[in-house]
Amino acid sequence: MATPACIVWLRRDLRLEDQPAVAAAARQGAVVPVFIWAPDEEEPWPPGAASRWWLHQSLAHLQQELERHGSKLIIRRGPSLETLNRLIQETGARAVYWNRGYEPAVRRRDDEVNAALHAAGIETQNFKDALLFEPHEVLTRQGGPYRVFTPFYRACLAGDAPPSPKSAPRSLPAPQNWPESASLESLGLEPRIDWAGGLRAAWTPGAAGAKARLKRFLDQGLNDYPTGRDIPGEQGVSGLSPHLHFGEISPRQVWHAVRKRGEAQTGRGLSDAGQSYLRQIVWREFAYHLLVHFPLVTDQPLNADFARFPWLEDPDALRAWQRGRTGYPLVDAGMRELWSTGWMHNRARMIAASLLVKHLLIPWQAGARWFWDTLVDADLANNTLGWQWVAGCGADAAPYFRIFNPVTQGERFDGDGAYVRRWVPELSALENEWLQKPWEAPRLALDEAGIELGRDYPWPIIEHAAGRTRALEALAEMRGSAPETSRPSKRSKR
Numbered sequence: 320m321a322t323p324a325c326i327v328w329l330r331r332d333l334r335l336e337d338q339p340a341v342a343a344a345a346r347q348g349a350v351v352p353v354f355i356w357a358p359d360e361e362e363p364w365p366p367g368a369a370s371r372w373w374l375h376q377s378l379a380h381l382q383q384e385l386e387r388h389g390s391k392l393i394i395r396r397g398p399s400l401e402t403l404n405r406l407i408q409e410t411g412a413r414a415v416y417w418n419r420g421y422e423p424a425v426r427r428r429d430d431e432v433n434a435a436l437h438a439a440g441i442e443t444q445n446f447k448d449a450l451l452f453e454p455h456e457v458l459t460r461q462g463g464p465y466r467v468f469t470p471f472y473r474a475c476l477a478g479d480a481p482p483s484p485k486s487a488p489r490s491l492p493a494p495q496n497w498p499e500s501a502s503l504e505s506l507g508l509e510p511r512i513d514w515a516g517g518l519r520a521a522w523t524p525g526a527a528g529a530k531a532r533l534k535r536f537l538d539q540g541l542n543d544y545p546t547g548r549d550i551p552g553e554q555g556v557s558g559l560s561p562h563l564h565f566g567e568i569s570p571r572q573v574w575h576a577v578r579k580r581g582e583a584q585t586g587r588g589l590s591d592a593g594q595s596y597l598r599q600i601v602w603r604e605f606a607y608h609l610l611v612h613f614p615l616v617t618d619q620p621l622n623a624d625f626a627r628f629p630w631l632e633d634p635d636a637l638r639a640w641q642r643g644r645t646g647y648p649l650v651d652a653g654m655r656e657l658w659s660t661g662w663m664h665n666r667a668r669m670i671a672a673s674l675l676v677k678h679l680l681i682p683w684q685a686g687a688r689w690f691w692d693t694l695v696d697a698d699l700a701n702n703t704l705g706w707q708w709v710a711g712c713g714a715d716a717a718p719y720f721r722i723f724n725p726v727t728q729g730e731r732f733d734g735d736g737a738y739v740r741r742w743v744p745e746l747s748a749l750e751n752e753w754l755q756k757p758w759e760a761p762r763l764a765l766d767e768a769g770i771e772l773g774r775d776y777p778w779p780i781i782e783h784a785a786g787r788t789r790a791l792e793a794l795a796e797m798r799g800s801a802p803e804t805s806r807p808s809k810r811s812k813r
Contacts, residue, residue: 322348332566337484339446357397367692380525418448464612529562551664552737560696620712646779649729661695678786729755
């Protein structure tokens, strides 16, 4: 008598190695791997355009990996509960396994699916996969959530170490009859007008691409990570964020690979560079901790005082920022890197975000939405934490009055101009002395570089000193210590 099949409901866990739901199902018998496309169930944050491109590639690689294990990927369109019920009828499955999601809409959906299947007599199990530490596992002494990173980080390290990653099953038993599957192409994840050439050149989605990128980082980037992570013109970061987001590699795999490399190098354990990198992995955990405990932070400031902040609406300025035409070379380089590759270096992200919410007083939610649509690593928890951190209204946030100077930041972290010259080629012939502030360059230097400001490259959208003053006035108004007349209604666009 055939063993009843178990459906594995795949979402953002697109791999076979160290995959708890797949491993558990394989131990039970026949496995039916299923991906259900139901973006409406993730409203108001369905996957953006760059994420959809990545998802298509990742699913294609997973299909190939499953075939090598004697299995198939069944693709269907939602709604999820109706689709799972239909697949249960078609396959005779008596169990549905999946790995947990943490976004508010996903959690609500999963709870409804779990309750309905359980009521119908279907076994359900869900597993910890995307995180090292569940949000409910790391709490303050009072039993509440953390709002500051450092004590959260210490609490994580004080607990049990993440378990070692598990190998993929050698094979996945097939059901007696495979249900029909929609084609991957029918989901329409790739753009109709092909704008993804830069993404294809920059990335290799899929589990194999994730492992190759991790190895390259361990070999070439980890030792210099504490300083290299701040230099956007160098390959000083791992670039694993989209792979982690789509579950092509698990945080356990990353954690133990970094520790193993440190042990091999030092003979005693984690290196200082490895510790610096793993701290960023725990920062990712902190983002999910906040999202679960404070689900409204995706749209509302964690610091309720900022609900009164006098943000401005300026579609023209927002569009200039989105297009990398602010007149600040480091910011524009970052925004153009984002548009071309679907990713932006972390240092550039901070400076670009600061310019938007502080110099331009445009709401952080507008920046978060743009990043959500254009980043291949668009992750609701991390995107929200990053924007609220820069805007000064989130957990452990940088104070709002900390206003980055995009010129001095460029001079400090892109001193040789490699980053700006790559992404803002119209400035490439300008001497380093003027590269981060072309509006201060002598006429002769601009002429020799073939640059006419206002034609080849814009003037700054707002002067730094004026932007800083205006930001501080807006902060004072929020706090009730500035007169209404201090709030400007227009910004300088020299």
